[in-house]
Amino acid sequence: MFTLFPAWFAWLTEQRHVRNALATGSSLECVNFREHTPLTSGQVDDTPFGGGAGMVLRVDVLDSALRARYGIDPVRLREQRRVIALTPGGRLLDDELVSELAAEQALTLLCGRYEGFDERILEHFATEQVSIGRYVLAGGELAAMVVCDAVLRKLPGALGHEQSAIEESFSAALQGRPEYPHYTRPAEYRGWRVPDVLLSGHHERIARWRAQRSRERDGSDTGEGMAGEGMAGEGMGERPDG
Ligand SMILES: C[S@@+](CC[C@H](N)C(=O)[O-])C[C@H]1O[C@@H](n2cnc3c(N)ncnc32)[C@H](O)[C@@H]1O
Numbered sequence: 001m002f003t004l005f006p007a008w009f010a011w012l013t014e015q016r017h018v019r020n021a022l023a024t025g026s027s028l029e030c031v032n033f034r035e036h037t038p039l040t041s042g043q044v045d046d047t048p049f050g051g052g053a054g055m056v057l058r059v060d061v062l063d064s065a066l067r068a069r070y071g072i073d074p075v076r077l078r079e080q081r082r083v084i085a086l087t088p089g090g091r092l093l094d095d096e097l098v099s100e101l102a103a104e105q106a107l108t109l110l111c112g113r114y115e116g117f118d119e120r121i122l123e124h125f126a127t128e129q130v131s132i133g134r135y136v137l138a139g140g141e142l143a144a145m146v147v148c149d150a151v152l153r154k155l156p157g158a159l160g161h162e163q164s165a166i167e168e169s170f171s172a173a174l175q176g177r178p179e180y181p182h183y184t185r186p187a188e189y190r191g192w193r194v195p196d197v198l199l200s201g202h203h204e205r206i207a208r209w210r211a212q213r214s215r216e217r218d219g220s221d222t223g224e225g226m227a228g229e230g231m232a233g234e235g236m237g238e239r240p241d242g
Helices: 006-013 016-023 059-070 095-102 119-124 141-152 162-166 203-218 224-229
Strands: 082-092 107-110 128-131
Touching (some): 006 016, 006 141, 016 141, 082 119, 082 141, 095 141
Parallel strands (some): 082 107
């Protein structure tokens, strides 16, 4: 992680799945690029050529920080690992990209600030740009934490139950669809009943019901296919509050 706020990542490393991933061989390291600036008084940014608001992160500062950490020209670093610049307009982070990143041996994430990166950082040091959504955050740190959280929980040993990451929203096990609903005790609360099928102990019917709910959430199925089995909306209970 290349960031101006490395202390923020302490919170991330306290999260259980991140701790688990770190305990089983992964590592997460932050580099404060302000500490590697070749400029006096810790300067990392400058005003934009052509005018306009805000400050732009300097290419020489990122060059120096990447070089200090990896010991090679950052232009060559791109041949060894994915160097991801977090930007609002980058490739949207989704489960497919998270799986792709989780399969990598190593990743470098560049967190922008202010008006963003000098374009030459994106052109010559980064392999790609990733966005966590089409909105603008004040900085790349939260976006980098989102990437780390999602990637690390895909790694073996990160979750208490391996199955949790296999069958969850957008996974191959659910054909890329959102997950089905979950319920726990009490089986009835304020008149809201848990669907009978989930209390039936009938694994096949439960699996069919879950697959159906998942398809419905995706909008790819109206639930008509379950009607013959008497399972569409089965046991959902009345809603006394209308
Ligand atoms: C205030 S933003 C810069 C926005 C930039 N001027 C623009 O209009 O695209 C500062 C930094 O926050 C990060 N950032 C903001 N929104 C993001 C998003 N949706 N996804 C990923 N990173 C984001 C980027 O690293 C960016 O360089």
